[in-house]
Amino acid sequence: xxxxxxxxxxxxxxxxxxxxxxxxxxxIKIKGAVKDKxxxxxxxxxxxxxLGTQAGAVTDMNGNFELNGVGVLEGMYDIEIKYLGYKTxxxxxxxxxxGNLVILNLEMETDAQELxxxxxxxKKNRENENMALLEQQKAVIxx
Numbered sequence: 812x813x814x815x816x817x818x819x820x821x822x823x824x825x826x827x828x829x830x831x832x833x834x835x836x837x838x839i840k841i842k843g844a845v846k847d848k849x850x851x852x853x854x855x856x857x858x859x860x861x862l863g864t865q866a867g868a869v870t871d872m873n874g875n876f877e878l879n880g881v882g883v884l885e886g887m888y889d890i891e892i893k894y895l896g897y898k899t900x901x902x903x904x905x906x907x908x909x910g911n912l913v914i915l916n917l918e919m920e921t922d923a924q925e926l927x928x929x930x931x932x933x934k935k936n937r938e939n940e941n942m943a944l945l946e947q948q949k950a951v952i953x954x
Contacts, residue, residue, distance in 0.1 A: 839880040839885070839909065839913070840877070840878070840880075840912050841876075841877075841878040841890070841905075841907065841912075841913040841914075842876070842915075843875070843914055843917060844874045844917070845857040845874050845917045846917070846919070847897075847921070848918040848920050851918075853870070853872075853873050853874025854894050854919060855870060855872055856870060857892060857894035859878055859892050860891045860893075861878065861907075862888060862889040862890070863888065863889070864888070866879075866883050880907065885907060886907065887904045887906055887907075889902065889903050889904065889905070890905050890915065896921060896922060897919040897921055898922045900919055902915065
């Protein structure tokens, strides 16, 4: 009888704990802007990710972003910023706390890579030209 009570109590406590844990998780908010380091132009569509979580955001038309990490625990996180043609940047050990707004204004450097020369070679295709002339002659004869 005592064993049955302990098992039932353990199951109920486990399910209660499952219901309470999400409520204990913080509701963090990170805002900011992503711009080009040289031109100061906003970078539209840059991705911002809280590493180690599923939380992330994308910049809008003005380069602004708002990352709402619902269910993310308070603590120190690395924040990764990516944009095509730019060096990936990681801000290390950013402290996020429940209810506190974190503001990050970021500037990214281009990842310019010089490519080797490209040579374009064109050859005239005589066979297609002759076939076109033959079709044109057939069309004139048929009329």
